[in-house]
Amino acid sequence: MKWIINILLLALIAYLAYTLYLNIREPITFQKIKNERESAVVAKLKDIRKAQEVYRAVTGNFAKNF
Secondary structure, eight states: OHHHHHHHHHHHHHHHHHHHHHHHHHHHHHHHHHHHHHHHHHHHHHHHHHHHHHHHHHHSSOOSOO
């Protein structure tokens, strides 16, 4: 009976440790994905700004939409 309780407690400890690991890893992964998306958006906005500047140089005003 003592061995069964020890095995169950060991399994519970392993489960709780894994859950703790996932809870710590989740915000780190989210921040990494957020930074990648943010840099992609900034790059696209810079391209749009360049296109708007070229359009303004040709027509004299900015484009209303893209």
